[in-house]
Amino acid sequence: MKADISTKSELVAAAEATTARYGKVHILVNNAGVGGGGPYGTWTDASWDWTLGVNLMATIWGIEIFGPLIEQHGEGGHIVSTASIAGLISGASNAYNVSKYGVVALSEGLRLELAPRGIGVSVLCPGFIRTQIANSRRNLPKRFEGAVRALPTSGPIAEQINLIRERVSQGIDPNYVGELVREGVENDWPYIFTDLEFEPIVDARFAAIKQGFDRIRGRSPKR
Secondary structure (H helix, E strand, O other), X not given: OOXXXXXXXHHHHHHHHHHHHHOOOOEEEEOOOOOOOOOOOOOXXXXXXXXXXXXHHHHHHHHHXXXXXXXXXXXXXXXXXXXXXXXXXXXXXXXXXXXXXXXXXXXXXXXXXXXXXXXXXXXXXXXXXXXXXXHHHHHOOHHHOOOOOOOOXXXXXXXXXXXXXXXXXXXXXXXXXXXXXXXXXXXXXXXXXXOOOOHHHXXXXXXXXXXXXXXXXXXXXXX
């Protein structure tokens, strides 16, 4: 069923169509995403609304709407939400990274809440996958008009955009990622990664967080 998932009513309609056809829901995969938003100095309300609407709010609504359908039959199930490796290592202050951090936080918390109810939760944090994420604007709804500005054709930002486009075009086969997700669901993995490219950067982030605690180790906080 085709739906604009940044509109809650269309997700409700999708749930109704699903139960009408199949009767029960066991697995929810929140996978849609757009690569919207720019760095500080280029923000617009429309770009935040569009990117957070698709990447984060649609994930929240998907769980809110489909979660009870999984619970009600008592047979257990699984929820997978696609974040990004950018949900663990933010390289820019843009709406995309903020939305993906939100999906990671949502999934981590939900995993603890739903485990006693027999529902597993995984978060997929892919690297560069061969998708159409770089062409997200092709599906921009009219109500978010102005969310996407004309892309620069020269300069550092243009070079960065071209690099990302090239990496995506040569990225990992989506079918391989699908098999990883299947394995993750079957084995209830909390995190599903697609490759090891960004592991050192994640390690560096964790090390920086640890240093933050080390700086105050031995101090007595004032009450």
